[in-house]
Amino acid sequence: MKSFxxxxxxxLLASATVAAAPxxxxxxxxxxxxxxxxxxxxxTAHAKAMDSLAPKxxxxxxxxxxxxxxxxxxxxxxxxxxxxxxxxHEGGYDPKxxxxxxxxxxxxxxxxxxxxYRLLHRKAGQAFEKKKxxxxxxxxxxxxxxxxxxxxxxxxxxxYEGSSWKGAKKPYTPFTPKVDKKYGFDYAKAxxxxxxxxxxxxxxxxxxxxxxxxFRDEFQSKAKPAAKGKEE
Ligand code: HEC
Ligand code: HEC
Ligand code: HEC
Ligand code: HEC
Numbered sequence: 001m002k003s004f005x006x007x008x009x010x011x012l013l014a015s016a017t018v019a020a021a022p023x024x025x026x027x028x029x030x031x032x033x034x035x036x037x038x039x040x041x042x043x044t045a046h047a048k049a050m051d052s053l054a055p056k057x058x059x060x061x062x063x064x065x066x067x068x069x070x071x072x073x074x075x076x077x078x079x080x081x082x083x084x085x086x087x088x089h090e091g092g093y094d095p096k097x098x099x100x101x102x103x104x105x106x107x108x109x110x111x112x113x114x115x116x117y118r119l120l121h122r123k124a125g126q127a128f129e130k131k132k133x134x135x136x137x138x139x140x141x142x143x144x145x146x147x148x149x150x151x152x153x154x155x156x157x158x159x160y161e162g163s164s165w166k167g168a169k170k171p172y173t174p175f176t177p178k179v180d181k182k183y184g185f186d187y188a189k190a191x192x193x194x195x196x197x198x199x200x201x202x203x204x205x206x207x208x209x210x211x212x213x214x215f216r217d218e219f220q221s222k223a224k225p226a227a228k229g230k231e232e
Contacts, residue, residue, distance in 0.1 A: 022116040022144035024086030024093075024108050026101030029118055033125075034201075035229040037107075041198040046105035049083040050074065065174040078171040082156040085109050110152055110197075116143035122231060128206040137207040147211040150187050157185040191215060201226035 031038030041047055052058050053076070059069035073079045075095045085106035086092020091113070093102040108114050117140045124135035141147060151167070158165035160172040177184040190196065192215070200219040203226075 021090070022113040023091035024089055024102070024113045025091055025115050025118070026085065026099055027106045027108070028101045029231070030107040030111075030114060032229050032231050033121065034107075034226075036201045036224070036226045037198045039227075040194075041107070044196055044198060046109075046196060049105050050103040053079055053083055061175070065179050067174055081171060082159070082173060086113060089113065091115065105156070109156075110146065110149055112144045112146040114144075117145040119143075124206050128204065134206060134208045136209050137211060138209060140207065141211055147213045149191065149213070153185070153187060153190065157190070199224065 053073040084093035127133040
């Protein structure tokens with residue numbers, strides 16, 4: 001009986017740790033270790049997504065989508081959800097206190113809210129450096145890191161009325177294939193667009209085992225050497 005109680009207590013503790021929902025923190029933390037990805041990402045349309053909401057920016061595109069090109073949409077709750085990081089989630093973008101590390105479509109929009117898994121990255125990095133010890137990737141998934149991506153892309157790119165994507169709900173994107181065919185979203189093609197995502201850099205395989213992200217081998221086979229940084 002006593003050991004049963006102990007076991008129950010241990011299980012409760014374990015599930016409490018897993019249940020702690022991760023928060024958004026912004027790209028400063030990620031970028032201080034992953035400097036190459038940060039610098040490459042800074043050149044992408046995702047990084048500059050907030051600029052498109054400013055008055056006069058992309059005036060022709062806005063008119064075509066029946067938006068007002070002179071309006072400032074940078075505080076509009078119908079827009080910022082897809083042009084910032086973690087809007088309406090714990091730690092995410094807040095128009096009342098706009099953090100520059102949460103403007104634009106950032107690391108955590110694709111890789112998941114990072115407060116829990118980034119701690120595991122640090123620990124695993126140290127264990128690898130000191131003893132060449134590797135860490136199971138499964139722990140990262142349990143801490144909220146994303147390895148599939150497609151649903152996250154769809155939630156912004158295919159979120160409109162009449163979309164082929166089942167999860168669509170308001171606020172919708174104004175830029176749909178009905179407005180212009182070029183706004184159609186082909187995931188397999190888009191995810192290979194390094195100019196819109198970020199370029200890929202060599203991993204040392206600190207993490208091992210499932211879930212291995214789709215395209216990992218393809219991207220790593222062409223990856224450049226990474227410039228790493230230390231956490232600030
Ligand atoms: C303290 C440094 C540090 C921080 C902070 C950090 N990482 Fe990492 N990250 C690492 C190390 C070390 C690895 C293992 C790299 C390798 O295998 O070469 C890694 C691996 C990764 C991987 C590949 C995981 C895999 O499947 O093998 C991704 C993606 C990643 N980090 C994204 C992020 C994001 C996004 C953030 C911010 C939320 C972040 N990291 C914060 C150090 C860090
Ligand atoms: C939080 C919403 C959001 C997520 C998640 C997101 N995107 Fe985007 N994406 C945008 C926005 C907004 C733009 C337009 C930025 C601008 O020009 O202002 C964009 C632009 C792009 C472009 C460039 C389009 C062009 O015409 O040049 C590509 C390609 C793209 N995204 C692919 C992806 C892929 C692949 C994923 C998932 C791995 C993804 N996006 C995830 C919001 C998102
Ligand atoms: C559901 C997500 C979502 C919402 C909500 C959203 N957008 Fe976007 N926006 C996107 C995506 C995705 C793109 C990239 C489209 C592409 O290039 O394929 C984009 C692109 C844009 C562009 C660039 C278009 C171009 O061709 O240059 C502008 C401007 C823009 N959005 C303004 C707005 C405004 C203003 C609002 C609010 C009224 C808004 N967006 C709401 C997802 C969204
Ligand atoms: C629009 C989506 C998107 C954004 C934004 C994004 N990533 Fe990625 N990232 C990916 C995809 C897709 C992969 C490829 C899957 C893999 O192999 O892990 C990837 C791979 C990685 C890797 C593995 C090594 C490599 O270079 O392929 C690291 C580390 C990483 N990203 C860090 C970051 C950091 C740091 C940021 C923010 C500065 C960021 N990512 C922003 C989608 C994104």
